[in-house]
Amino acid sequence: MLMLPARAQDKQFFDVPFVPTPYVVIEEMLRLAGVTAKDTVMDLGSGDGRVPVTAALLHGARGLGVELDPELVAQSTAYAAAAGVADRVRILQQDLFKADLSEATVITLYLLPGIMGRLQQTLYNLKPGTRLVSHDFRLGDWQPDAVTQIRKNTFLWVVPAKVAGQWRFETTLPGKPELELELRQKFQEVDGYGRFSGRHAQMWEAKLRGDRITFAMVDDRDRENEAAMYFEGRINGDVIEGQVRRGTGRQQTVHNWRAQRVAAVKP
Ligand SMILES: C[S@@+](CC[C@H](N)C(=O)[O-])C[C@H]1O[C@@H](n2cnc3c(N)ncnc32)[C@H](O)[C@@H]1O
Structure with missing residues (x-):
């Protein structure tokens, strides 16, 4: 039987392939979320690290990335260093479904509809006021608080307090x-x-x-x-x-x- 090399085998377990968000769309996502230097921006499935690095470079925020692929983790860590923001950016090699999201004040997402649906309740249970911004995909039946379009759709949700x-x-x-x-x-x-x-x-x-x-x-x-x-x-x-x-x-x-x-x- 043909054996796939270790990394290719691993890759089939990834929930979403690496497709980078264009920089103008990242900037719009961070603008829509109103990111400032007080924020900790966490990108779930952070790819080459461009979202946390941009949040640190343009807004002075702390950037966190969660990425399963070790090669992309290494690439992002090198990218943060080259951009001069290594002190404010941390990339964790981890499954996004197991990540501790409590440190984030802003969470960015470019995943797939099925994954967004699976994340809906976890995100809804985050601290009220946490902002969620997604490139292209909605969070199941949770209506966004704002939608903008600069080449791509971007969606914003602000986690509401539980008042029922x-x-x-x-x-x-x-x-x-x-x-x-x-x-x-x-x-x-x-x-x-x-x-x-x-x-x-x-x-x-x-x-x-x-x-x-x-x-x-x-x-x-x-x-x-x-x-x-x-x-x-x-x-x-x-x-x-x-x-x-x-x-x-x-x-x-x-x-x-x-x-x-x-x-x-x-x-
Ligand atoms: C569509 S890319 C988005 C990359 C980056 N967020 C961006 O917007 O440019 C999705 C990323 O999620 C990663 N990924 C897929 N499943 C994951 C999981 N369960 N935990 C962590 N990362 C995952 C992939 O390796 C890929 O880099």
Whole structure:
């Protein structure tokens, strides 16, 4: 039986072949993710290392690569040294499915749809606010937060906090109305229903981006004097805290709010 050389045998187990991302597309991916010197950019399946090296060179970020092919790992390490960014770029020879992603603030991907689907839950469970940017492929049924096209499609997702469940609010709104909402969530898409001052209430214009949530509700306690209430808050586990602006323009008043998750799903 014909035996393949060791490396060729290994290669058939790689999930995706090496096809490099053009530099203009890399620059667009890093721009779309808003990469700065504070970021750690991790490329999953890093090929010749061009993404982490570009992140370090153009944005002063830390670059991490995860690559299974030892020849590409050696090539990328030499590339980082030649580019003068060896102190900020590290390439790990590892299976991307086993990599520790917790250090990354930005994850870049140029993989295949099947692999993206397999990564979806792992990426969704990363720290809220982590940005994910992909060249060409979507993350299964997780809708992107932004899509751009500079020669190729690039997609951005911001990992949302988990907000599904029953929340009880305290506010400094006049009269301290009671407010309880049940939030439903599919990735960053949220809606909510509940009770405000004893009446049925609904969330409007809800937006979730990382650990930030904004939404509006209608204060209908006095039907002659209704006003929208614009909530913004930061989610931290089972607590959300922020401000609510009641009304607009000269009539606007600003109040504080705090919500506590009282049940993960409606009992
Ligand atoms: C399409 S290339 C993208 C290279 C680079 N990210 C870029 O955009 O230029 C995919 C890379 O993933 C690597 N790869 C495939 N399966 C992998 C796995 N399970 N773990 C780590 N790397 C893998 C391949 O060797 C290849 O270099």
